[in-house]
Amino acid sequence: MASVDMEKRAHADHHASLRLWLRLLSATTRIEDTIRQRLREQFDITLPRFDLMAQLEREPQGLSMSELSRRMMVTGGNVTSIVDQLEKEQLVQRQMQASDRRSYTVSLTDAGRSAFAAMALAHEGWVVELLSPLAASQQEQLHKLLGTLKSGTPTNSKETK
Template sequence: MDEALPQVIDAETVVSERPRDHKAELRLWLRLLTCTTLVEDEVRSRLRNRFDVTLPRFDLMAQLHKAPDGLTLSQLSGRMMVSNGNLTALVERLVEAGHIERRSSGSDRRVVNVVLTPAGSAAFARMAGQHEDWIAGFFEGLSETDIEHLMALLGKLKASTRAAIHQKGPKP
């Protein structure tokens, strides 16, 4: 590519001459977003059509499934990366649906514990199995090594992004 450059221009100069062409990164970001949206929207739609459940509710049930002894609302909001106030209504609807149960903690009257009911647990097991198969279906065109490479590259991206975020705005 740079073979025919005049000899007086060294590599550093060439770089500094195009300081701001970030189109490749921008295109990559758009593609990343497209892929995620594609999968996510389809998952939402299948959960809704086949199990009459929304993705946030599924997520909440997944968290409770991983914690059979239940979780407080704060623990839930932390794990779901969702604001605290959000959970109040979400929990209320899952209670109405009979999937989960509120339990007040004996020792601290501020905290609300939430647990899957037996019915909710069974419903979640059914949904989670299907969900896993759906995801496998979406990734079917990728080989095992594709999956490994993608996993590694996304790991790198995750680290890079976190670094960029925490560099600019870590609480002083």
């Protein structure tokens, strides 16, 4: 009967989704761990610190602590401690804002900008290397499929930026 077939199909699809998820997770984790390890070994930096610098590199005029917190999706206290560390190494700077004296603008220093350029170059090379089993056209396909995944559920697909 059709309903039995549909049930079988549903179970098969569920298992397929689970297998897909495990593969997605393990592929991503493997690449992420490799990048994390190389950033540590070659530049003595962690991924969150690298990410924070990447955010600042995109915004030369700098960002407030709360904006960094929002973009990195971590709470404010954590941003404080990451910025503290990077400031100690003179890679970023806090600048007072005249308009609102509660708030700082955080930006890369010149040293930070050049350090980040070197790291970003290496980072891009690693990504190219680690994704190289896929041909350019396959990468494009993957990019499209992940784009569909990105936006949320079909029934409630509100984009929060």
